Amino acid sequence: MTKIIKILKEHLFVEVIIIAYAVIFIFKPETGLNAINNSGYYLKEMLMIMPVIFVLTALLDAWVPKETIMKYLGKQSKSKGVILSFLLGGISAGPIYAAFPFCIMLHKKGASINNIVIILSSWAVIKIPMLLNEVKFLGIKFMAVRWLLTVIAIVVFSWITSKIVKDEDFPSEPTSEPEGVIINRNACMGCSLCVKNYPELFEIGNKKAKVKKYDFNIDEIKLKKAVDSCPVKAIRFNMDFFV
Amino acid sequence: MDIFTMAIWIGTIIFLIFSLSKNKEKTKDALRMAMGMGKNMLLSILSIILLIGLVLALLPPEQIAEFVENQNVFVATVVSAIFGTITIIPAFIAFPLVGTLVDAGVGIVPSVAFLTTLTMVGVVTFPLEKKEFGIKFTVVRNGLSFVFAIVIALIMGVII
DSSP states (O other): OHHHHHHHHHTHHHHHHHHHHHHHHHHOHHHHHHHHHHHHHHHHHHHHHHHHHHHHHHHHHHHSOHHHHHTTOSGGGHHHHHHHHHHHHHHOOSOHHHHHHHHHHHHHTTOOHHHHHHHHHHHHHOOHHHHHHHHHHHOHHHHHHHHHHHHHHHHHHHHHHHHHOOGGGSOOOOSSOOSSEEEOTTTOOOOOHHHHHOTTTEEEETTEEEEOOOOSOOOHHHHHHHHHHOTTOOEEEOGGGGO | OOHHHHHHHHHHHHHHHHHHHHOHHHHHHHHHHHHHHHHHHHHHHHHHHHHHHHHHHHSOHHHHHHHHHTSOHHHHHHHHHHHHHHOOOOHHHHHHHHHHHHHHTOOHHHHHHHHHHHHHOOSTTHHHHHHHHOHHHHHHHHHHHHHHHHHHHHHHHHHO
8 A cells, every 4th residue: 555655656747747638638628639739749859859869978978088087177177177077067967966966976086166066057058969959949059159158157157156155065974984885876867787787786776776685795896897887976885895 | 850850860870880899888888878867767758748738738839929028028037037947847858848939939038048047957956956065055056057047048139
């Protein structure tokens, strides 16, 4: 019973939509048909573009050397850091909620607040495959002008943010890290690469990766591969754990 | 399929072949990731599309255009920006949607404000962002993004 309620709760949005359609079809069948027609148009547009955008995003994410970029995001990085931050945000795959923990990780590694705001904002707005999609529906001039203005705006307000918010304003980490392998489920986007790299340790549950219960010795090489392959760097493990 | 979509497909396929020839393992991982992301989003995207279809059936784009036109541009822009803040529509549905609205006669300025806040400001993701970055950062970043979205829209109205 509780399981049914849980499933119903999870898909609340879908259910509301289905009920709304049912109501419309009972009282105004014509409007209902019209709605289906409209949806059909967007569905067609989406199916034509969505697969290719996902593949392009994943390929860019795989080939742009993110690890190298991450080294140049500190406070002294100046304009080079700004450009690289735009690049990093622009090529990264995944929804915006995946960007939050990813940026926190960068901040711990020394990235400045200025650059973090740039990464977050460009992650949201300046996706290269999306720019192509924008040209298709709104024209190249529209896209180019909006892109240019957005870049300028991001540079300005990331600078303002870094003047207002200081490093101390970030929440501090809990001091005692739990032992073992941990997955940040807020960051995980369920791509299942970790499961592929280490199926004995990871599994997908509820659309996100989780660590299985295990009683064997962890294979360090396989674990490292899984950690490195995670596109949002959501897997962590305690170093002393292996000693 | 129009030329533009075709170009994206061809470009991506070339990239894919190149990637396969360079590193098969890496390419497979990338494709797996693309599949995983797509599968996770499919249901919610489908329901958003059905919702948009329904809204446009009840409120035809021409009617929306007429309504927006009768408002003060600044008010219309701020309202569109707020609308973009509270809704979550993936960008690849947002572009054809805004395309429909612009074709029906909705002005460029409110449209741009909507597009920009849609992706850059998030009420729905606010709690998550706050948890990771703290309240001050989240308020400042979202607040500034909102203000600048309106500035971008107003400037675009002058240029285009």
